[in-house]
Amino acid sequence: MYRTHNCGELRLTHLNQKVVLSGWVRRVRNAGGIIWIDLRDRYGITQLIMEEQYTTPELIQVAKSLGREFVIQTEGLVIERTSKNPKIPTGDVEVKVSKIKILNESKLPPFLIEDETDGGEELRMQYRYLDLRRSVVQQNLIMRHKVAQEVRAYMNSQAFLEIETPVLLKSTPEGARDFVVPSRMHAGEFYALPQSPQILKQLLMVSGYDRYYQIVKCFRDEDLRADRQPEFTQIDCEMSFVSQDDVLTMFEGLIKHVFKAIKQVDLPNFQRMTFADAMQNYGSDKPDLRFGMSFKYLTELAKNKGFKVFDEAEAIVGISVDGGAEFTRKQTDELTLFVQRPQVGAKGLVWVRYATDGTLKSSVDKFFTTEQLKEWAGLFGAKPGDMLLILAGGLNSTRKALCELRLEVGNRLNLRSKDVFKPLWVVDFPMFDVDEETGACASMHHPFTSPLWEDFDKIETEPASVRSSGYDMVMNGVELGGGSIRIHSKEVQRKIFRILGLSEEELQMQFGFLLEALDYGAPPHGGIAFGLDRLCTMLGGLDSIREFIAFPKNNAGRDVMMQSPSLLSDAQLKELYLRIEAEKVSK
Numbered sequence: 001m002y003r004t005h006n007c008g009e010l011r012l013t014h015l016n017q018k019v020v021l022s023g024w025v026r027r028v029r030n031a032g033g034i035i036w037i038d039l040r041d042r043y044g045i046t047q048l049i050m051e052e053q054y055t056t057p058e059l060i061q062v063a064k065s066l067g068r069e070f071v072i073q074t075e076g077l078v079i080e081r082t083s084k085n086p087k088i089p090t091g092d093v094e095v096k097v098s099k100i101k102i103l104n105e106s107k108l109p110p111f112l113i114e115d116e117t118d119g120g121e122e123l124r125m126q127y128r129y130l131d132l133r134r135s136v137v138q139q140n141l142i143m144r145h146k147v148a149q150e151v152r153a154y155m156n157s158q159a160f161l162e163i164e165t166p167v168l169l170k171s172t173p174e175g176a177r178d179f180v181v182p183s184r185m186h187a188g189e190f191y192a193l194p195q196s197p198q199i200l201k202q203l204l205m206v207s208g209y210d211r212y213y214q215i216v217k218c219f220r221d222e223d224l225r226a227d228r229q230p231e232f233t234q235i236d237c238e239m240s241f242v243s244q245d246d247v248l249t250m251f252e253g254l255i256k257h258v259f260k261a262i263k264q265v266d267l268p269n270f271q272r273m274t275f276a277d278a279m280q281n282y283g284s285d286k287p288d289l290r291f292g293m294s295f296k297y298l299t300e301l302a303k304n305k306g307f308k309v310f311d312e313a314e315a316i317v318g319i320s321v322d323g324g325a326e327f328t329r330k331q332t333d334e335l336t337l338f339v340q341r342p343q344v345g346a347k348g349l350v351w352v353r354y355a356t357d358g359t360l361k362s363s364v365d366k367f368f369t370t371e372q373l374k375e376w377a378g379l380f381g382a383k384p385g386d387m388l389l390i391l392a393g394g395l396n397s398t399r400k401a402l403c404e405l406r407l408e409v410g411n412r413l414n415l416r417s418k419d420v421f422k423p424l425w426v427v428d429f430p431m432f433d434v435d436e437e438t439g440a441c442a443s444m445h446h447p448f449t450s451p452l453w454e455d456f457d458k459i460e461t462e463p464a465s466v467r468s469s470g471y472d473m474v475m476n477g478v479e480l481g482g483g484s485i486r487i488h489s490k491e492v493q494r495k496i497f498r499i500l501g502l503s504e505e506e507l508q509m510q511f512g513f514l515l516e517a518l519d520y521g522a523p524p525h526g527g528i529a530f531g532l533d534r535l536c537t538m539l540g541g542l543d544s545i546r547e548f549i550a551f552p553k554n555n556a557g558r559d560v561m562m563q564s565p566s567l568l569s570d571a572q573l574k575e576l577y578l579r580i581e582a583e584k585v586s587k
Contacts, residue, residue: 002073008044012092014078019095021046022103024133025070026113028063035063037097039074042138047081047094048074055097062100069106069113069130075099126560128551137547143262144536144548148215150261151235151532154254160211160237165200167193167217172510173447177221179230182576193219196529198446199514201238202486205525206517210240215532227478227534227545230557235481235535238527244469244485247526248272248425255423255473255480255535262539270473271424278426283317283403285429288477289422291415293319293406295399296380298390307367309348313392317402318350320380321409324387325353331412332363339391339405346401352376352388407477418541421475428452429470432463432499441499445470448493449484450526463499469526480535483528490518 003022010019023041037048052060066072076095085091110127111119115136124131131137152162171178171192178192194200196218204212214236221230239247252270259265271289278287281294298316310316321327327335332351339346352362352373360373380388389409391402410416431451432441441463443449451459455466469485487493493515497507507515533545546552553559573579 006043007039007041007046008089010046010078010090010093010095012080014093015080017078018075019078020073020075021048021095022073023071024106024113025066025068025072027068028066030064035060036094037063037066037074039072040133042133044090045088046090047085048076048097049079049094050097059097059100062102063097066100066102067106067108069109069133070102071104071106073101073103122554122560125552125554128561132550140536140540140542140548141550143540144532146262147258147532147536147539150258151213151215151254153261154257155213155237158211158250158253160213161209162214163204163209163212164214165194165197165216169194169200170510172199179219179221182578184576187577195220196234197236198448201236201527202448202514202522202525203517205238205240205486205488206520206522208240210523210525211238212527213237224553224555224557227531227537229533229545229549229553231553232545233532235530235532236527237483237529238525240523240525242485242524242526244427244471244526247483247485247528248471251473251481251528251530252423252425255530258535259421259539265421267421267423271422273424273426274428275426275430275467276428279399282406283399283401284477285426285472286474286477286479287424287426288407288410288416289424290417290420290476291410291413293321293409295319295402298376298379301372301375301379302368302390305367305372307364309350310392313394313398315395315398316390316392317398318380318388318390319402319406319409320377320382321387321389321413323385323413324389324409325355325385327353327387335389335405335408338408339401344401344404345397346391346393346405349405350390350392352390354382354384354386354388356384358384416476418476421538423473423475426472426474427470428467429472430464431455431459431466431468434464440501443496443500444468445482445484447496447500448486450487450492451496459495459499471528473528473530475538478534478538479531480538481528481530483526485524485526488518488522488524490515490522493518 001020004020007021007023021039023039026038026040026045029036033052035050039046039048050060050063074095074097076097078093079096081092081094109130111117111123113130113133115134117134168181168191171180171190176195178195181191181193183189183191197214197216201212216234216236217231218234219231222228237251256267259267275285278285283295295317298318302310302316304311336349338344339349350363352360354360354377360370360377362368362373376388382388389405391398430444433444434441445468450469452467452469459466471484472482473480487496497511533548536548537545540548551559558564
């Protein structure tokens with residue numbers, strides 16, 4: 001037996017018991033006559049103690065030879081600590097050691113394996129198997145496990161079936177690039193890894209499995225950022241014979257259940273907001289509602305008054321910052337530089353300070369009178385002590401820039417607490433993303449999303465005005481999941497494919513099997529997919545999904561631990577009927 005107890009288990013109730021523990025040496029402290037060893041496993045830390053006057057020289061010599069991360073087995077007696085440690089659950093006791101056996105030695109780790117480590121992210125990713133020993137990382141993965149368990153508990157309680165779908169699929173255009181897998185048995189042909197099981201779960205609805213879910217790995221070959229990985233995990237769900245309200249109610253219940261079970265937080269009922277209202281008031285389809293500062297439009301009041309920047313603008317839009325009159329000149333200059341960053345894209349920032357004594361001062365005083373500024377303040381609902389921040393330019397670009405400014409101000413004023421949760425459904429997304437120059441249509445969600453039937457008569461003549469039955473679940477400015485009511489009519493699906501520019505030949509080659517399935521009594525159905533990694537990140541109060549993935553890729557999509565992706569040998573390439581054409585491939 002390697003252990004009778006784990007390193008997080010012992011309490012005062014175990015006093016005078018003989019125990020066997022195994023784990024990793026976190027630290028050895030030699031106080032001259034007394035040696036303490038912190039022994040760690042994933043359950044916690046137990047302090048071991050040896051007093052030289054009561055211990056054999058051989059055992060003392062073994063203890064002095066121990067290094068960080070040595071794997072040992074120890075036997076001893078549980079005793080009460082004279083100097084207790086209230087910071088750890090085992091802090092009332094220690095083990096008086098009678099035997100130590102070294103199970104495996106360790107090289108000196110390249111960074112401290114502690115919560116406050118000295119290792120940078122890239123180094124920790126290179127030695128991820130060591131980083132995973134740190135308690136903070138372990139707690140993240142434990143939370144992920146618990147979230148998955150609670151998801152399954154809720155879904156099972158609602159009569160959903162967990163059904164696996166294949167990983168090797170057919171490449172179909174669904175938005176992002178596919179990862180493809182060459183087939184050895186079928187020369188020149190390729191499988192694709194699933195961007196999601198979208199078509200397969202719809203086929204399960206055709207098959208009569210009216211409530212399906214799966215916690216499933218998905219793959220997208222796209223540029224990465226903090227909340228993106230080339231492989232990620234979805235909570236994938238689908239239901240038959242449902243309306244949009246049915247779906248939203250069901251999965252609002254799922255997220256409420258998970259937050260209650262994991263965080264002991266009772267979420268409020270989810271607000272519903274149309275896509276048009278979200279863009280109009282927040283410049284984003286995933287607005288952060290933890291604070292106010294909704295957009296106000298000054299175009300009618302401020303245009304054609306002799307200020308060239310406003311006169312030439314399509315839209316003049318701003319926010320009112322509660323208490324913003326306290327901003328210093330340095331702070332307003334910093335905000336101006338912020339909006340001028342390339343990733344924000346504004347040319348400049350106009351501000352109006354509404355002092356507590358009621359006076360108004362602005363960066364455009366030479367162009368506008370005090371009475372005009374008061375009219376602006378009235379439109380914004382501003383009061384003495386507030387500040388107006390205003391941008392001007394093209395409608396879409398100005399909304400985007402003001403959205404970034406609003407979030408930046410929210411950060412600076414500490415209005416985006418990670419302990420506050422403001423959920424909502426964003427509904428009535430546009431059916432198509434229409435290219436202004438060519439008129440070409442692309443799906444806003446995916447090509448299987450049903451249009452809102454009250455807009456269906458405009459689908460060929462005014463596609464840009466057609467709304468879909470797509471919906472996103474948003475919380476604190478993050479999209480946690482998205483879905484839609486699906487098209488269950490073969491003729492409607494065919495029409496959508498044609499509007500998207502697929503020829504009859506392409507349609508049959510890529511989606512012929514789906515169209516045929518819809519001919520065999522497909523029921524009305526809809527569903528949603530949540531990002532499990534993102535959900536865990538929200539619950540854990542962190543910013544990157546990498547913190548909740550055991551072996552993540554870095555920002556370049558590389559696994560620096562395994563050095564992947566990597567080159568194939570000539571023999572492997574030949575077996576797959578592949579040839580690398582580039583003269584030189586950089587590693």
